[in-house]
Amino acid sequence: MAEYGDCFYCGGKVTEKYLPREIWWEDRLHIIENVPMGVCVQCGEKVLKPNVAKQIDSFLMNKGMPMKTMNVPVYEFEGSAA
Ligand SMILES: [Zn+2]
Incomplete structure (x- = not known):
């Protein structure tokens, strides 16, 4: 298991998970499954x-x-934040 250190944002514990990674590439959405990454538990x-x-x-x-x-x-979002 790789070391990720503490979370950059909240200082929480980061554990390794294998998750899909979505990337826009040449105007298309690409998904790569089972990418090892650190995920903050907090x-x-x-x-x-x-x-x-x-x-x-x-x-x-x-x-x-x-x-x-x-x-x-x-879809296009048709609501508003107000
Ligand atoms: Zn965090």
Whole structure:
């Protein structure tokens, strides 16, 4: 298990989890599953190790066939914050 240190935002404990990572790349949303990342148990902030981020970058540049493709519905928010 990699060391992530304490949460940058709240100082909480960060534990490693394998979660999907969503990335916009060439105007499309890409999802890479089972990415190791640190997740703060208090605020949920996610921390990516620099070498993991680098691996995701090179993966996207050399990507082959995806495991699966899913359609993502996109809506426009019509309410207001008031
Ligand atoms: Zn936190």
